[in-house]
Amino acid sequence: MISAPKKALIIGAGPAGLAVSVLLARQGYAVEVLEKNLYPGGRCGRIVRDGFRFDTGATMMLMPGMYREVFRSLGLDFDTDLPMIRMKNLYTLCFDDGSRLAFSTDTGAMAQQLELMEPGSAARAARYVETGYRMYRLAVSRLLARNFTRWHQFFNLRNVLMLLRLRVFTTHTNFTRRYFRDPHLQMAYTYQNIYVGQNPYTAPALFAMIPSAELTEGSWFPVGGMHALVEKLLAEGEKLGVAVRYRTEVQRIHTQGNRVTGVVLADGTLREADLVVSAADLPHVYNRLLPTSFMKFRLKRMRYSCSAIVFHWGVGKRYPQLDHHTIFLSDTYREGMREIFGRKRVGEDPCFYVHAPVRSDPSAAPEECDALSVIVAVGHHDPSNTAEWQSLTEKVREAVIGKLIRAGLTDLREQIRFEMVFTPPQWEDAVHVARGAVFGSLAHSITQMGWFRPANRHRRYKNLYFTGGSTHPGNGVPMVLMSAKLAAERIASEQPL
Ligand SMILES: Cc1cc2nc3c(=O)[nH]c(=O)nc-3n(C[C@H](O)[C@H](O)[C@H](O)COP(=O)(O)OP(=O)(O)OC[C@H]3O[C@@H](n4cnc5c(N)ncnc54)[C@H](O)[C@@H]3O)c2cc1C
Numbered sequence: 481m482i483s484a485p486k487k488a489l490i491i492g493a494g495p496a497g498l499a500v501s502v503l504l505a506r507q508g509y510a511v512e513v514l515e516k517n518l519y520p521g522g523r524c525g526r527i528v529r530d531g532f533r534f535d536t537g538a539t540m541m542l543m544p545g546m547y548r549e550v551f552r553s554l555g556l557d558f559d560t561d562l563p564m565i566r567m568k569n570l571y572t573l574c575f576d577d578g579s580r581l582a583f584s585t586d587t588g589a590m591a592q593q594l595e596l597m598e599p600g601s602a603a604r605a606a607r608y609v610e611t612g613y614r615m616y617r618l619a620v621s622r623l624l625a626r627n628f629t630r631w632h633q634f635f636n637l638r639n640v641l642m643l644l645r646l647r648v649f650t651t652h653t654n655f656t657r658r659y660f661r662d663p664h665l666q667m668a669y670t671y672q673n674i675y676v677g678q679n680p681y682t683a684p685a686l687f688a689m690i691p692s693a694e695l696t697e698g699s700w701f702p703v704g705g706m707h708a709l710v711e712k713l714l715a716e717g718e719k720l721g722v723a724v725r726y727r728t729e730v731q732r733i734h735t736q737g738n739r740v741t742g743v744v745l746a747d748g749t750l751r752e753a754d755l756v757v758s759a760a761d762l763p764h765v766y767n768r769l770l771p772t773s774f775m776k777f778r779l780k781r782m783r784y785s786c787s788a789i790v791f792h793w794g795v796g797k798r799y800p801q802l803d804h805h806t807i808f809l810s811d812t813y814r815e816g817m818r819e820i821f822g823r824k825r826v827g828e829d830p831c832f833y834v835h836a837p838v839r840s841d842p843s844a845a846p847e848e849c850d851a852l853s854v855i856v857a858v859g860h861h862d863p864s865n866t867a868e869w870q871s872l873t874e875k876v877r878e879a880v881i882g883k884l885i886r887a888g889l890t891d892l893r894e895q896i897r898f899e900m901v902f903t904p905p906q907w908e909d910a911v912h913v914a915r916g917a918v919f920g921s922l923a924h925s926i927t928q929m930g931w932f933r934p935a936n937r938h939r940r941y942k943n944l945y946f947t948g949g950s951t952h953p954g955n956g957v958p959m960v961l962m963s964a965k966l967a968a969e970r971i972a973s974e975q976p977l
Pocket of ligand 1: 493495496497514515517520521522536538539541542728730731760764788790855911913918919947948949950955956957958960
């Protein structure tokens with residue numbers, strides 16, 4: 481007699497939830513994904529308005545090696561199954577004195593620009609990238625792309641040596657100062673810490689792996705924006721019978737003894753399952769969906785990444801001053817980081833990133849128009865933080881527009897046809913990410929990585945697993961996809977089908 485397949489419920493239809501849905505369906509589970517919002521994608525969502533298309537969160541596809549590995553386990557080929565554009569320039573960095581640096585995988589073009597900024601720096605930059613990329617490869621194989629299910633897999637002499645080689649006892653800025661004297665170059669090679677919500681002045685030098693991986697492996701942009709990846713995962717799931725239910729908020733995970741038996745929805749109905757995988761932000765799950773436990777107390781004491789104020793503008797004109805990805809770095813870089821990570825606010829003259837995708841994908845806006853998204857890193861929405869987000873957002877908007885006008889977008893104010901804004905409390909509300917800390921939510925300090933990061937299986941409920949940015953290995957689309965792969969592998973080894 482053929483028995484019915486076991487049932488797996490996934491909470492959340494972000495990239496991690498959708499990836500794990502495909503992986504579990506491939507293992508033979510009957511999979512249902514429950515998503516509180518009307519649309520899929522979470523922090524990798526999409527908004528279309530009046531012919532303008534915006535990625536709500538992720539815009540850069542970095543670390544293709546990690547995507548390739550996860551795609552293989554999904555039964556997909558990263559290089560052929562998702563139409564993509566390889567970025568010629570990774571991004572253009574703009575400084576307060578009007579100088580620019582086009583970050584590029586073209587080593588000749590990079591060397592020429594670096595020598596103009598600081599004579600002799602091109603050779604040192606090459607060494608920086610070589611060292612950083614070596615750390616990246618080591619971190620992926622020994623720290624990020626493997627499960628830690630027993631303490632001795634993490635605490636052993638081999639790993640102590642690995643941590644030394646990953647330079648976790650030096651800060652990223654101190655490490656970078658050994659290579660560059662020019663303050664603009666020091667900023668150019670450390671700003672990437674913000675991708676994972678970190679302060680470059682306190683983050684370990686290990687994170688030199690981000691610019692080094694970018695400059696070595698390059699950056700891609702899926703046609704249709706990063707949300708095209710979400711669509712691909714949905715389509716793969718559909719082929720395997722995965723059902724996705726929208727507007728279906730999980731209010732509680734139902735427990736019985738040492739197991740979970742399903743979830744309770746906002747309307748009170750119980751959905752039973754053999755296995756639950758939460759792809760919603762982990763602190764939200766421990767704080768709101770599970771009975772009180774020690775983890776709730778631990779999560780309160782853990783460190784959280786920074787947040788972001790994001791503006792999406794439908795603009796009636798295209799500005800040649802902007803690249804597909806442009807980053808504006810202020811001379812008040814250090815003070816700005818103090819505001820974000822110390823006071824949990826934002827400085828007077830913030831650094832910011834502009835996404836202008838029509839330059840490589842014209843389908844993002846009507847002809848002659850631009851779909852611009854501006855991302856400004858700000859402090860997270862700390863419970864003890866009395867920040868007045870509305871007035872801070874107004875100030876940030878003025879600072880950003882002022883700088884863009886000075887950069888040559890002189891009539892920008894008049895050209896903005898509509899605006900949509902996300903602030904830290906809105907992020908928390910939209911996707912239930914703790915403290916609106918969208919680049920984590922849990923910070924990626926070395927004491928919150930590997931064995932120290934909340935594990936991808938609940939300690940007591942042995943059929944409750946976690947995936948997504950706040951469990952192992954961390955945040956960013958390639959990492960959350962990896963977290964889905966690791967959770968699925970752990971499920972395959974621990975749960976008899
Ligand atoms: C502004 C911004 C820019 C970024 N840029 C990049 C980038 O360029 N490159 C990159 O790689 N990464 C980037 N990231 C990070 C990336 O978007 C995230 O790492 C990724 O989306 C996290 O995926 P996830 O599946 O873990 O969580 P999410 O995408 O947050 O998905 C979680 C889902 O769970 C749902 N949910 C929550 N609670 C419940 C509940 N109780 N019941 C049902 N559903 C629930 C949410 O609605 C959401 O859809 C960026 C993020 C932001 C915000």
